[in-house]
Amino acid sequence: MQQIKKSKNLTLAGNMSAKVSSSFAKFIYKRIAVGLLMMIGITFVAFAVTQVVPGDPAAVNLGQSAMSNPEIVARWRAEYGLDKPVPEQYMRYISKVLQGDLGISQHSRRPVSEDLAEYFPATIEIALVAIIFSIIIGFSLGILSAMTRDRLPDQLIRVLSLTGVSMPTFWTSLVVFYIFFFKLGWFPGTGRLDPGGDEPTHLTGLYTIDALVHGQFSIAWIALKHLALPAIVLATYTIGVLTRFTRASVLEILGNDYVRSARAKGLPEWLVIKRHVLRPALLSIITVAGVAFGGLLSGSVLVENVFSWPGLGQYAFKSAIALDLPGIMGVSIVVAGVFIIMNLIVDFLYRIIDPNLRSE
Amino acid sequence: MPLLDVENLTVTLATSSGSAQAVRNLSFSLDEGEIIGIAGESGSGKTMTALSLMRLLPHKGFATGSIKFSGKDLLAQTNRAYRDIRGNQIAMIFQDPMTSLHPMIKIETQLTEHIRHHKKISQESAHLKALELLDTVKIPDPASALEAMPKQFSGGMRQRIAIAIALACDPKLLIADEPTTALDVTVQAGILRLLDQLRREKNLAVMVITHDLGVLSSLTDRIMIMYAGSEVESGLTSDLLKNPRHPYTKGLISALPTSSISGKKLLTIEGMPPELGQIPSGCAFHPRCAYAKTSCESQIPTSISISTKHRIFCPVNPLVSS
Numbered sequence: 001m002q003q004i005k006k007s008k009n010l011t012l013a014g015n016m017s018a019k020v021s022s023s024f025a026k027f028i029y030k031r032i033a034v035g036l037l038m039m040i041g042i043t044f045v046a047f048a049v050t051q052v053v054p055g056d057p058a059a060v061n062l063g064q065s066a067m068s069n070p071e072i073v074a075r076w077r078a079e080y081g082l083d084k085p086v087p088e089q090y091m092r093y094i095s096k097v098l099q100g101d102l103g104i105s106q107h108s109r110r111p112v113s114e115d116l117a118e119y120f121p122a123t124i125e126i127a128l129v130a131i132i133f134s135i136i137i138g139f140s141l142g143i144l145s146a147m148t149r150d151r152l153p154d155q156l157i158r159v160l161s162l163t164g165v166s167m168p169t170f171w172t173s174l175v176v177f178y179i180f181f182f183k184l185g186w187f188p189g190t191g192r193l194d195p196g197g198d199e200p201t202h203l204t205g206l207y208t209i210d211a212l213v214h215g216q217f218s219i220a221w222i223a224l225k226h227l228a229l230p231a232i233v234l235a236t237y238t239i240g241v242l243t244r245f246t247r248a249s250v251l252e253i254l255g256n257d258y259v260r261s262a263r264a265k266g267l268p269e270w271l272v273i274k275r276h277v278l279r280p281a282l283l284s285i286i287t288v289a290g291v292a293f294g295g296l297l298s299g300s301v302l303v304e305n306v307f308s309w310p311g312l313g314q315y316a317f318k319s320a321i322a323l324d325l326p327g328i329m330g331v332s333i334v335v336a337g338v339f340i341i342m343n344l345i346v347d348f349l350y351r352i353i354d355p356n357l358r359s360e
Numbered sequence: 361m362p363l364l365d366v367e368n369l370t371v372t373l374a375t376s377s378g379s380a381q382a383v384r385n386l387s388f389s390l391d392e393g394e395i396i397g398i399a400g401e402s403g404s405g406k407t408m409t410a411l412s413l414m415r416l417l418p419h420k421g422f423a424t425g426s427i428k429f430s431g432k433d434l435l436a437q438t439n440r441a442y443r444d445i446r447g448n449q450i451a452m453i454f455q456d457p458m459t460s461l462h463p464m465i466k467i468e469t470q471l472t473e474h475i476r477h478h479k480k481i482s483q484e485s486a487h488l489k490a491l492e493l494l495d496t497v498k499i500p501d502p503a504s505a506l507e508a509m510p511k512q513f514s515g516g517m518r519q520r521i522a523i524a525i526a527l528a529c530d531p532k533l534l535i536a537d538e539p540t541t542a543l544d545v546t547v548q549a550g551i552l553r554l555l556d557q558l559r560r561e562k563n564l565a566v567m568v569i570t571h572d573l574g575v576l577s578s579l580t581d582r583i584m585i586m587y588a589g590s591e592v593e594s595g596l597t598s599d600l601l602k603n604p605r606h607p608y609t610k611g612l613i614s615a616l617p618t619s620s621i622s623g624k625k626l627l628t629i630e631g632m633p634p635e636l637g638q639i640p641s642g643c644a645f646h647p648r649c650a651y652a653k654t655s656c657e658s659q660i661p662t663s664i665s666i667s668t669k670h671r672i673f674c675p676v677n678p679l680v681s682s
Contacts, residue, residue: 149419257459264414264454265474265525266447275473279464354464356509 024351024358031347035340039333043097046332047090050325057082057323061106080106080325093329102333103326107318112330115315120334121205122192123304123311127296128206129231134238135289141239142246143281146254147273157243164240169299173233173306180229187229190308194222230307234300238292242285249284253277282353290346294339362389363532363565364413365428371408371589373636374420380637382408384589385425392532393563395555397576397597399612400586401633406569409586410535413567414452415442430532448478451526455538457518461510467521468506475528493524497554516547523554533565534558540575552579573616577601582669585609588634588644591663595670606672607649643674651676 057080058073066072077083080103081092096103102112145157181189188194192207200211200219208227211220253259254277262276263269301313312331319327351357371383383405390396398406412423413434427434429450434442454460462470471493472486481489487506494502497520510518519539526534536555540548556579558564570576576583577597584594585608593606604610611629631648634640640647646656653676661673 257454257456258462260416261454261460261522261525262462263416264447264452265477266443266445267474267477268443271473271477275465275469276462355466356464356511 027347027351031344035344038340039336040094042336043094043329043333044090046329047093050323050328051086053323057106057325060321060323080104097333102330105319105327105330106324107322107327112326115327116312116330116334117205119310119312119315122309123297123300123313124338125206125208126227126231126234126303126309126311127293127300129227130235130238130296131289131293133231133235134242134292135285137235138239138242139246139285141243142285143250143273143278145243145247146250147269149251154247157247161240161243161247164236165244166240167236169233169237170302170306172236173230173303176229176233177306188222188226192223192226192310193219194226197222230300230303230309233306234296234303237299238296241292242288245288246281246285249281250277253280256280279353283350286346286349286353290342293342294335297335297338361431363392363394363430364390364567366409366413366425367428368425369409369412369423369427370425371405371412371417371421371423373408373418375637377637381639382421382589382636383412383423384639386586386589386591388584388591388594390533390565390567392565393559394582395559395566395568395580397580397583398567398569398586399571399573399576399583401571403588403633403636404586405589406571406586407537408589410452410537410567410569413450413535414446415439416452444478447474447531448529449531450533450535451529451531452535452537453519453522453526453539456542457515457522458542460522461518461525463510465509466506467508467510470510471506471521471525471528474525478529489528490524493528494521496527496558497521497524499524514547515543516550519543519547519551520554523551523558527558527562527564530562531564533567535567535569537569538571539568541570541572548575555579573601573612585612588639590644591673592645593670593672593674595666599667599670605666605670606674607651608645609672 058076059067062072062076066076074083081089084092093103100113102116104110105112105115108115141157141161145154145161148154177189180187193199198216198219200207200216200223201214203210203213207223208220211217211223259272259276262272267275297312300309300311301317303309304311304313305317312334315327316331318324319331366389367387369383369386370381372379373382386405386409388396398409400406408417408421411417411421413427413429415434417423423435425435429445432445434445437445461467468487468490471490472483475481475486475489476483490506491502494505499505499517499520505513505521510521513521519542523539534555539555540551543551552575555566555568559566568576568580573583580597582594583597583600585592585600585606587608593600593604593609600609601613604613608629611627614627615629617626629648634644634647640657642658643649643652643656643661646652649656656676659675661675663671663673664675665671
């Protein structure tokens with residue numbers, strides 16, 4: 001009885017591979033629709049939060065003498081639509097967002113979308129470099145640590161990763177800045193390029209990529225040198241987290257019955273690791289890396305301040321202290337969007353790594 | 361010369377309170393084409409015996425004594441040399457087929473990777489060999505089974521696949537650790553018949569580890585009963601089951617539920633088996649033994665022959681006359 005059922009399942013499995021591409025398209029559409037709904041939800045929450053925060057944007061932006069003149073205050077509020085009831089403010093905001101208009105920033109007096117287009121690529125650039133760096137180093141060290149469990153390399157890596165996790169980012173920033181810029185002069189100090197240096201021809205806003213695409217190699221080199229210190233500082237914590245997580249995850253997988261089966265086959269240890277351990281380990285690690293990437297975006301506030309990096313972190317900070325509602329909302333939407341896209345990428349990678357998910 | 365000759369095997373494991381011996385001075389042998397059953401309660405050292413043959417002991421565990429396989433001392437081999445024997449000449453199947461196959465690798469790869477590694481054959485010949493193996497273990501439609509993932513099979517089918525994987529390199533010795541414990545009773549019988557058939561067709565020596573004497577009675581030539589890491593009794597299956605001599609074996613057999621007498625309370629052996637690292641002095645079974653004398657607390661029992669191949673480790677030997 002069981003056998004008949006199984007062979008039926010098998011032919012089903014054969015047909016499934018043909019349906020994979022259409023099921024994959026369905027999966028993508030579904031995830032994008034869910035993502036958009038989440039974005040709307042996030043704007044709602046962000047809007048609600050800015051409403052309950054004590055403080056009057058007019059007072060912050062106009063200063064004391066202008067605040068004493070009710071006419072100026074009223075006109076200022078009317079200009080930003082703050083005189084309308086809150087639900088109407090929200091509806092107006094959403095309908096404008098849907099048209100691509102994020103409003104005018106109260107602290108930079110420019111359209112928020114323009115500000116974001118300028119600051120966001122700077123942050124994405126260091127965050128991307130930091131996450132790639134973290135994944136490569138964290139994953140390798142974690143595997144090495146697990147494979148040499150309780151021996152010298154493992155002990156060293158455990159101490160190092162714990163140090164990486166424990167050091168506060170602002171402190172690492174200052175120490176790295178002091179040593180490598182001020183004392184050794186190996187790296188340039190602040191900003192994305194040397195003062196007065198040419199910007200690469202604009203394409204993505206990621207200077208290294210733009211410069212490389214347009215063959216401006218000297219600019220790419222300068223941009224890379226500027227990128228190095230903030231990216232390394234940003235990566236220290238993530239490397240620590242990923243190393244520790246990879247070690248734990250690989251050790252857990254090594255204890256699985258199927259790894260014992262692989263060893264029982266007499267396969268060399270590198271093949272056991274490569275074929276039987278890495279794949280399941282990757283599944284749990286990309287989940288953490290996805291979350292860590294979001295953490296890098298928010299963690300960049302401190303690093304960007306120390307390295308005068310003109311990124312989203314600095315912009316978010318300035319918007320927050322100015323109670324600049326359009327600015328804060330814009331940053332929230334962008335960061336939320338990055339989280340949603342990261343989740344989408346993580347889900348997509350799951351399906352590549354685990355063949356069982358492909359036919360579902 | 362026996363195929364497998366184990367002498368004074370002692371397995372030491374690391375526990376939270378220091379090291380402890382999971383197997384103590386165990387000696388047994390196995391001929392080609394013979395099936396031996398190793399039985400005992402959980403924690404009696406059966407699985408550790410098997411894992412020490414496979415050199416798969418847990419982290420920081422090690423074996424001493426001698427394990428001779430085809431005349432070669434396995435414990436003296438380097439890891440590299442040992443890997444050429446493992447999976448190739450000695451293979452093992454595990455208790456739970458739901459977890460022993462890799463969930464993310466398709467059956468063909470799991471079935472052929474070690475053939476290709478040990479026998480250095482082409483992908484096509486490995487593929488043909490895989491089809492033949494699945495046919496041997498009676499998997500319907502082997503061609504599509506090779507393309508499938510483990511989760512597409514039931515427990516019984518997975519255990520058949522695990523057996524096919526174990527047989528892939530034509531080993532001389534198959535170790536089966538509780539091969540039917542995780543399966544339905546109806547499926548169990550099929551797996552046991554398969555093992556018996558393989559032994560006859562391929563002259564395969566099989567070591568079956570189980571806590572279920574019922575499984576052993578129909579399959580094995582000989583049985584060895586273990587308690588607290590040591591042998592207490594061994595003999596030909598029919599001798600041992602019909603005429604058990606050791607108080608522990610006697611207890612195990614009378615504790616088997618029988619269908620003929622209904623409404624009777626199940627018999628049990630009083631007390632619990634000792635924990636790792638807290639094995640009693642002298643005869644490890646003496647605290648639970650109805651026949652124990654004071655000398656049992658200090659004297660480690662030595663083997664006493666009852667008849668050819670039947671021996672017990674009990675100097676008191678109260679049941680000889682029965």
